[in-house]
Amino acid sequence: MSAALTIAIAGLGTVGEGVLRVLARHGDDIAARIGRPIAIAGVSARSRRKERAVDVSVFDWYDDPVALAASPGIDVFVELIGGEDGVAKAAVEAALTRGVHVVTANKALLAHHGAALAAMAEKGGSALMFEAAVAGGIPIVKALRESLAANTFSRVYGILNGTCNYILTTMERDGSDFADVLAEAQRLGYAEADPGFDVGGIDTAHKLALLTSLAFGTRVDFASVYVEGIANITAADIEAAADFGYRIKLLGVAQRTDSGIEQRVHPTLVPRGSAIAEVSDAFNAVVVEGDFVGEVMLFGRGAGAEPTASAVVGDIIDVARGDTPPPFGRPTKTLAPYEPAGMRAHEGGYYVGLVVLDRPGAMAAIAGRMADQGISLDSIRQRSGSHLRAGVKPGPVPVTLITHETTEEAVRAALEQIERDGHIVGRAQMIRIEPT
């Protein structure tokens, strides 16, 4: 058996504890598999005295993760602290500049600094592995970086945030509204007290930025991701979408178009019965479309201590075997600058929800504004019935439209005019339709 691979673990939250559990339970089998044991040289976390499910007193303790990363004799620094800057970044940099391999689950750090850190890793001859940063236990990073490297990709999309998918699934199942489901999810511990990163789409955007780089060979460019969260999706939207044969999912989509590469995170109508539409609760799924492989989908648990720990230890095993690929699958200096395609040029179908005042000519005016922009309608749904009941005064009526393929530019222009015309109550709802 060869010399041990010595690792240092910074961050002992649920994922860090999960990694310790994997190594405690399967350490011997892993050593037999790779021909060398994995030794934990030291650990670091915010509080040494916090009660933990795993006994960490047997490991060398470091209060400062940067000191741990810089301590001598470390082969791999495992960063499970989180956060796009601060101590996580400093510790990863300390490791990489010393030629120490890094395994991380930190999507925010890589989304913001992935290109610079990859260059630093390459210069120091170290690996920068991050399977756990995207879709937890699902091996999508390695699939794009290695297994499917023979392909050119046209599109990569997925459900990348379990909290959002849980909320949307529950809203659909119970017919309940976003705020109620979110509150319940927070009570049960499924959603953070500050849910902005999840429901606002930022967490999905972090992961998407990494997938884009892996799939298209471009430098990570999180700032260019178009992001819309799910907070303004209503139970009525979900019901109307179902009526048209769709489900609403928060997708991250990276897509090559004539004008560049789209990176977008937003609620999306996907056809019921398609594989992605059937992904429910906290599960994640990623679909890649390659010119040779066709469509491949990977599905599983996208978060949680144990699936994420599975991914972290998978990366450690690769490093132990001496497999240290370039972070984004190709030499970092060959990564092309990301050329964003503007959202206004986006082409696709749209779901439009309007609450229309019940007066003569309202629908005609609305349809006219759509026609002015060259938008043709696939379906219209109007649900009311209130005027059929005796003594009920006609009131505003919810109207839902599904457009044929058009551009975002055209839809936005039409909706601005419609809002200005004053035939509707409040703002128009607009949700993109994603072909699957």
Added chain:
Amino acid sequence: MSAALTIAIAGLGTVGEGVLRVLARHGDDIAARIGRPIAIAGVSARSRRKERAVDVSVFDWYDDPVALAASPGIDVFVELIGGEDGVAKAAVEAALTRGVHVVTANKALLAHHGAALAAMAEKGGSALMFEAAVAGGIPIVKALRESLAANTFSRVYGILNGTCNYILTTMERDGSDFADVLAEAQRLGYAEADPGFDVGGIDTAHKLALLTSLAFGTRVDFASVYVEGIANITAADIEAAADFGYRIKLLGVAQRTDSGIEQRVHPTLVPRGSAIAEVSDAFNAVVVEGDFVGEVMLFGRGAGAEPTASAVVGDIIDVARGDTPPPFGRPTKTLAPYEPAGMRAHEGGYYVGLVVLDRPGAMAAIAGRMADQGISLDSIRQRSGSHLRAGVKPGPVPVTLITHETTEEAVRAALEQIERDGHIVGRAQMIRIEPT
């Protein structure tokens, strides 16, 4: 840029041509990705003059693939000849004994000789890569071998043969019988003229034997796989299963049980709405259940020139990067002997189809034989109505039973008794139910 990786390709059928197309279209991008070009040192196939979609006259031609494998200066021998013995085996052995890496799509060869060839590869210091041998473009081999290596697996199962899945999907959609759909599939070129390997389950068993080794760390043991094909599944079975909320799929299942590891290929009832039940037409899917990662599913095209070529070239890229893992993910000498669990000990629910003679006491006798074996029934379905029509003499009636969990031993014993009692016409149908 480093020196070229020189490869030799033996077998220029659809997959071989697909590999040439990948390298022609993406060779430059792949070279930039891995820092070295891939050069084709020579090719071999049965007929030099056969008309091909790709011009092969630019490559050195070898009539004998063994001579090609043994020719000097070859880094990687790509075996796309097929067949469990004969020239494919001789050529692979010629490469491995010379320390030449092998990339192959040959599931039959590896199912029969995987353990011996892996040992040979290890001795010679060469890689033996076979992503393309299981589920075409779906990267399940690498996922089990590397990405998910932190897990212990309880079960791996999948739809591994596109022809069978196409036939079953079409039978369900059209309500047609096996023989008619098979004939149509042969006419369209979706099924081989000799369909025994596909519809008999042998092809699925070849692939399953490889997945078992990867998942459970055991020596490949194809001879121990229990195999039943789909030829005796009827349109009536599919309809009755649908009525109970199931679809019928040909699954390969490897599962750890108290008495050993089950390796079984047979038609299976899977609950409608489960991910595996929704895999239709010629698509493949593999589900793995790991103790940390939970359930992960990979879905995509399991055959065809282009998806399979994607997998072959993915393996070549790994070798070019210097990543040459042990063939089954751990040193071959540490692979444990496969300990088969006998099929009679298999535990699960069963679908039983009987054509019962319409006479007093028949159903009571049948139910009694089930009870004698301790089998309890979940559902019973009897469809006839003929005796309600005036002038129609009562005839045999199709009866379908779904059992609660029991053992194969018990079901077989009960059905033997039921057949012997003479209350039914013909043989009993028995299809296992797989929880998903």
